[in-house]
Amino acid sequence: MLEPEFEKLYSEMEQCHVKPLWLAERSVNPSQPQPKTVPWLWKWSQLSNFARRAGELVTLARGGDRRAMGLANPGLGGAPYATNTLWAAVQWLNAREVAPAHRHTAQAIRFMIDGQGAYTTVQGDKIYLERGDFAINPPWHWHDHGSEGDESAVWMDALDVPLNNYLDAPFFEHSAQDVQHVTALIDESVLKYGIGQLRPAWEQPAVRYSPLSVYKWQVTERALNNLARVAASPFDDVALEYTNPHTGRPVMDTMTCWIQMIRPGVHTKAHRQVNSAVYHVVEGRGATIIGGIRFDWEQGDIFVIPSWTYHEHLNESKGERAILFSAQDTPVLVALGKYREEALTTSNGFQTVKETFDVEKALAYG
Amino acid sequence: MLEPEFEKLYSEMEQCHVKPLWLAERSVNPSQPQPKTVPWLWKWSQLSNFARRAGELVTLARGGDRRAMGLANPGLGGAPYATNTLWAAVQWLNAREVAPAHRHTAQAIRFMIDGQGAYTTVQGDKIYLERGDFAINPPWHWHDHGSEGDESAVWMDALDVPLNNYLDAPFFEHSAQDVQHVTALIDESVLKYGIGQLRPAWEQPAVRYSPLSVYKWQVTERALNNLARVAASPFDDVALEYTNPHTGRPVMDTMTCWIQMIRPGVHTKAHRQVNSAVYHVVEGRGATIIGGIRFDWEQGDIFVIPSWTYHEHLNESKGERAILFSAQDTPVLVALGKYREEALTTSNGFQTVKETFDVEKALAYG
Amino acid sequence: MLEPEFEKLYSEMEQCHVKPLWLAERSVNPSQPQPKTVPWLWKWSQLSNFARRAGELVTLARGGDRRAMGLANPGLGGAPYATNTLWAAVQWLNAREVAPAHRHTAQAIRFMIDGQGAYTTVQGDKIYLERGDFAINPPWHWHDHGSEGDESAVWMDALDVPLNNYLDAPFFEHSAQDVQHVTALIDESVLKYGIGQLRPAWEQPAVRYSPLSVYKWQVTERALNNLARVAASPFDDVALEYTNPHTGRPVMDTMTCWIQMIRPGVHTKAHRQVNSAVYHVVEGRGATIIGGIRFDWEQGDIFVIPSWTYHEHLNESKGERAILFSAQDTPVLVALGKYREEALTTSNGFQTVKETFDVEKALAYG
Amino acid sequence: MLEPEFEKLYSEMEQCHVKPLWLAERSVNPSQPQPKTVPWLWKWSQLSNFARRAGELVTLARGGDRRAMGLANPGLGGAPYATNTLWAAVQWLNAREVAPAHRHTAQAIRFMIDGQGAYTTVQGDKIYLERGDFAINPPWHWHDHGSEGDESAVWMDALDVPLNNYLDAPFFEHSAQDVQHVTALIDESVLKYGIGQLRPAWEQPAVRYSPLSVYKWQVTERALNNLARVAASPFDDVALEYTNPHTGRPVMDTMTCWIQMIRPGVHTKAHRQVNSAVYHVVEGRGATIIGGIRFDWEQGDIFVIPSWTYHEHLNESKGERAILFSAQDTPVLVALGKYREEALTTSNGFQTVKETFDVEKALAYG
Numbered sequence A, B, C, D: 001m002l003e004p005e006f007e008k009l010y011s012e013m014e015q016c017h018v019k020p021l022w023l024a025e026r027s028v029n030p031s032q033p034q035p036k037t038v039p040w041l042w043k044w045s046q047l048s049n050f051a052r053r054a055g056e057l058v059t060l061a062r063g064g065d066r067r068a069m070g071l072a073n074p075g076l077g078g079a080p081y082a083t084n085t086l087w088a089a090v091q092w093l094n095a096r097e098v099a100p101a102h103r104h105t106a107q108a109i110r111f112m113i114d115g116q117g118a119y120t121t122v123q124g125d126k127i128y129l130e131r132g133d134f135a136i137n138p139p140w141h142w143h144d145h146g147s148e149g150d151e152s153a154v155w156m157d158a159l160d161v162p163l164n165n166y167l168d169a170p171f172f173e174h175s176a177q178d179v180q181h182v183t184a185l186i187d188e189s190v191l192k193y194g195i196g197q198l199r200p201a202w203e204q205p206a207v208r209y210s211p212l213s214v215y216k217w218q219v220t221e222r223a224l225n226n227l228a229r230v231a232a233s234p235f236d237d238v239a240l241e242y243t244n245p246h247t248g249r250p251v252m253d254t255m256t257c258w259i260q261m262i263r264p265g266v267h268t269k270a271h272r273q274v275n276s277a278v279y280h281v282v283e284g285r286g287a288t289i290i291g292g293i294r295f296d297w298e299q300g301d302i303f304v305i306p307s308w309t310y311h312e313h314l315n316e317s318k319g320e321r322a323i324l325f326s327a328q329d330t331p332v333l334v335a336l337g338k339y340r341e342e343a344l345t346t347s348n349g350f351q352t353v354k355e356t357f358d359v360e361k362a363l364a365y366g
Helices: A004-015 A044-057 A161-166 A188-193 A217-230 A330-335 A359-365 B004-015 B044-057 B161-166 B188-193 B217-230 B330-335 B359-365 C004-015 C044-057 C161-166 C188-193 C217-230 C330-335 C359-365 D004-015 D044-057 D161-166 D188-193 D217-230 D330-335 D359-365
Strands: A018-020 A040-042 A068-071 A087-093 A098-104 A108-114 A118-122 A125-129 A134-137 A143-147 A153-159 A172-174 A198-200 A238-242 A256-262 A271-273 A277-283 A285-290 A293-298 A302-305 A311-314 A322-328 A341-343 B018-020 B040-042 B068-071 B087-093 B098-104 B108-114 B118-122 B125-129 B134-137 B143-147 B153-159 B172-174 B198-200 B238-242 B256-262 B271-273 B277-283 B285-290 B293-298 B302-305 B311-314 B322-328 B341-343 C018-020 C040-042 C068-071 C087-093 C098-104 C108-114 C118-122 C125-129 C134-137 C143-147 C153-159 C172-174 C198-200 C238-242 C256-262 C271-273 C277-283 C285-290 C293-298 C302-305 C311-314 C322-328 C341-343 D018-020 D040-042 D068-071 D087-093 D098-104 D108-114 D118-122 D125-129 D134-137 D143-147 D153-159 D172-174 D198-200 D238-242 D256-262 D271-273 D277-283 D285-290 D293-298 D302-305 D311-314 D322-328 D341-343
Touching: A004 A018, A004 B044, A018 B044, A040 A044, A044 A068, A044 A087, A044 B004, A044 B018, A087 A143, A108 A277, A118 A134, A125 A188, A188 A198, A188 C217, A198 C217, A217 A238, A217 A256, A217 C188, A217 C198, A256 A311, A271 A311, A277 A285, A285 A302, B004 B018, B040 B044, B040 B359, B044 B068, B044 B087, B087 B143, B108 B277, B118 B134, B125 B188, B188 B198, B188 D217, B198 D217, B217 B238, B217 B256, B217 D188, B217 D198, B256 B311, B271 B311, B277 B285, B285 B302, C004 C018, C004 D044, C018 D044, C040 C044, C040 C359, C044 C068, C044 C087, C044 D004, C044 D018, C087 C143, C108 C277, C118 C134, C125 C188, C188 C198, C217 C238, C217 C256, C256 C311, C271 C311, C277 C285, C285 C302, D004 D018, D040 D044, D040 D359, D044 D068, D044 D087, D087 D143, D108 D277, D118 D134, D125 D188, D188 D198, D217 D238, D217 D256, D256 D311, D271 D311, D277 D285, D285 D302
Parallel strands: none
Antiparallel strands: A018 B068, A040 A302, A068 A087, A068 B018, A087 A153, A098 A143, A098 A172, A108 A134, A108 A153, A118 A125, A118 A143, A198 C238, A238 A256, A238 C198, A256 A322, A271 A341, A277 A302, A277 A322, A285 A293, A285 A311, B040 B302, B068 B087, B087 B153, B098 B143, B098 B172, B108 B134, B108 B153, B118 B125, B118 B143, B198 D238, B238 B256, B238 D198, B256 B322, B271 B341, B277 B302, B277 B322, B285 B293, B285 B311, C018 D068, C040 C302, C068 C087, C068 D018, C087 C153, C098 C143, C098 C172, C108 C134, C108 C153, C118 C125, C118 C143, C238 C256, C256 C322, C271 C341, C277 C302, C277 C322, C285 C293, C285 C311, D040 D302, D068 D087, D087 D153, D098 D143, D098 D172, D108 D134, D108 D153, D118 D125, D118 D143, D238 D256, D256 D322, D271 D341, D277 D302, D277 D322, D285 D293, D285 D311
């Protein structure tokens, strides 16, 4: 029990919106990160079911600008965010549908899961997207999406919405016209900048954002196969970072994206970083052990790794490769002088598995 | 009322931690910043009263490492933070007392309000601080404070604690020894680097953090007086940014600090930025109109300007200058490509005052 | 005639190695560049004849480390330099011959003209070179060349030797072993870094020099064809700069290299820059008008454009493309704040041709 | 004697301006720098005598724009250059005289030796210069000099004229008006930017050139005295580099300047760099051993240290400090990836003195 003088002082402070540090020191200054973001996994079987049904039920008029289904990390108290800094969603577009033009300061990327004839137009530059393509959407650039074919399209979005809102920096605007006037040739940026070791000699480099609107899957897959012949990381196996070819830096100020091949039989060592990440399984099956919990995954699944949490990847298949795409907030931590990483040094670098994530059971408890 | 299929879909989604964007689009993507941080002002009469009483009642042993009283913005739901990104506090040290050595990844600055014989030792570099001195504390640098004289000392702290915690990046460590071994001469960094236009020729520049441990008031005041003779900003009058003389950049990755003289009779025009700031009144009296509310201030007061909120400063005195110190999160916004600023264009650039902040009334309602 | 006091003063000054500026102001400070480098062209018919004969007559033992034939610009007073800053040469290697390992601070590039089975090993990294391949050799990197096949090899070298010597910066060292131990897989750098928009995620970027040892012709040609579909420069037609994919900057600190396609029927406009360049005709025929002199060129020829001299390119063929490779000292001028460029504004941007370069006549006068 | 086929080949090559590398390999690729610049020293007794007499004899009309007396390094074949890259001169201005406005791309600095009431106006910014002041003149900035008092003025100039001419980059222009219109307050840049640790908060930093027109002696001397209390270099004693406070970089792209105090009794160790430098003795007397030759110097003398030549400084006085100012081409070497330095490792780091420079004898032989 507090002596009366203390009680009086603390009560007056409280009244005046003053908080003694000494009553809350460890919550203000924890000895290490205590992320509220929890490791989690959403099954593609459920996500695709939701997406298909939303495609049938929800019109874009009713559904706002985008038929996007956000993944809400259970640790974040109901906020519709995948991690503390990243919003991630599955977005569905019906055949011959248009998601009308708008722009925002949130920084966005898209990874194409399925669809033929789908396109996106970013600031007048129209590109067609196929499975495996990775597209960027720099902040405050107009963009509309559409599907010209007979097929629906589905992709994963990742945006820095939580960070942008946390920083009190969001701006959003609808365009007067649903579909932008196309000012560039189809795939112009790929033709001009797509061979990253040569640049139009008369142009200034694109310093702030990648000049490439889309990183085509065919090229990405070739890069993975090439790299697999010569090198791999003990922690991430055959891992490539998408870069701005004009600077070698990440494609966004607040996000970087990776494509990763976990080769058959590979079990990587555990490490952890001060960052958070959203992973999407492009192909194959395998598992990731995150903070001692084993998450088994297969094609289409999406999972999350929180900050400062050990993680390691496994592909137990005999002959099938697994491909992971991820969006990470690493550039934020690096830019602000806050990035750290550390390998696990016990048990030869592998975690002890404490439990296996069972989505049914988890949801029942959730 | 929802049709049954919708209800079923939304309920299953909720169960699986999936959130349709179209049900919450404007909260996910607001059309402009809607800061929870509110404009606020803490009176020095109250702060200094609390500080003095805490000095009498609370021992550092009982009060943890630091006798710091955090300013809790009423908009932030009880969190002990001054703005969304900045923690600010008044810290009190009794005569001949020691605040023991620790280190953390949160980035810190201090502005000296009063005290003789107070010192701070940062990573072995000991400096004495006097009224008006501005000291920096780079992340993960050991630091202890003390007062060798017969007087207590009081200063303002600003740290990026909220940001650091939000980013899941905090680390904190106590030192085995309360008082660091001093490895540099007293004021060595001032003697080596304090004349910012000349640098020891054989040394590499200090790129990550300012090589200066302290920016002395005498020098700062001279800079203000010099600048006042030749130039001023229409929005901030005679405003200087403390810089790292080896790079010209802000003194921290996540914070920049300003010293500002509002000359007698000056009423600046209103503008707003995507950033947040904590101001401390070093000297004089005046007012700042923030989002249409007039905050009158006098020496010692501390007030807050939230993101994207118009603000303008007044010094209605006939002959007395007013001096403001501030810590701002601008480098974060700039590094992440999110900074914007805008001048008010109506009413000749001045806001209409809707009300005057009355701390008694505000606290009564708070 | 000088008055006696002047004569006395000037004579004493001369004796003491003091030179009055006012007697030589325009030579010290010319109103614009007056390059000693002259526009010139070396015919491949002659160069290849010399190279083949040197291959027969001169052993590498006798011919030093390299059987390289330097192009000596007639304006440079007998110095073996192509321009003020660039040394350029044709180098010949007989079948199964080795040019032994050495290293130097001069910065070097090579463009492959012909040969099968030729290789170069740079700092343990061995690559095979084919026609059209462009290879870099960072300063102070060990390198040896060889030909494993039944064919001789021939390529163009460009080095910053004149600049390096002018700056009193040359170092040179022979290796104890003629042929380096190969430490990397064949073409390892191409496999790791050759798709410039993706980078091994666990590696730091190669900031100082390009991580790519060789830019393969097949990739380069694809980039030219791609660019030709979307854009071209009015001055240089379809022009690409080779870049370091990890920085987007030129491949060397002191040289940048371009590959250029002049499409059939194209006649570019004239411009001039503060820089100097050595061009090699990779394919086709055409002409370049340099300072009012028309230089007709065909496959294999090498020509020079001096600083601040207008130049424009022509391909008068009906259907054959022309390909030019060039090495330029532009990064030097840019780094030192000395780069300028200017378009010709008279005669609709085209020069008046005053004469046609006739190498026979020129040599007769030379 | 050459066999006939060789003779024929070499003769044809010569005729065609082709030079076999193997006949000249060591001159093209020396194993280490062989500067033509020689160590040399000009006595102030002679320089000031020439300057004074030129002031009497030569009008500025007759003497061109500037009454500057260039120091011609005896190793450079009669060129009026102090080193391979630097032009240095003593410039004299009579009382109430004007050196009319012009501009050039050569980069210039001035160090004031004597004079009251002398001023320089750079791009409309007028400053008065006193003994010890260091002024910069960015490229292509208009500048005129004058003396308003009753005294003549004398200073040392250093420009990158040789480099600028070597790179074929010189431009020069006379102004229509001899004396520029003054657009800034006197000493405005000193008032705005002279306290290098604080910067006008609303301005963008001056990235390309220092925002400071002049570095005042009083400030410079204070910096020397401060540094002397805490640190010194074993090779250069108390040495400071003038920097751009907005970037921490050298004041020019092609030159950096140092101020150095050699304290009484100090004898520094020898080292050498790939760079060249011109030194001016501001105060005191001492000696510098350059490449084994001892150069004794006293106030006003100017001497030269060539590239890759060991040098060490001595102040044998009991109580008098010696002050050296120098201009060096180091930024060029660093920017182009060509800088190296090396300490002498024999004889405890001191050179063996082979001879003492005797200017009379040297001139007699010269």
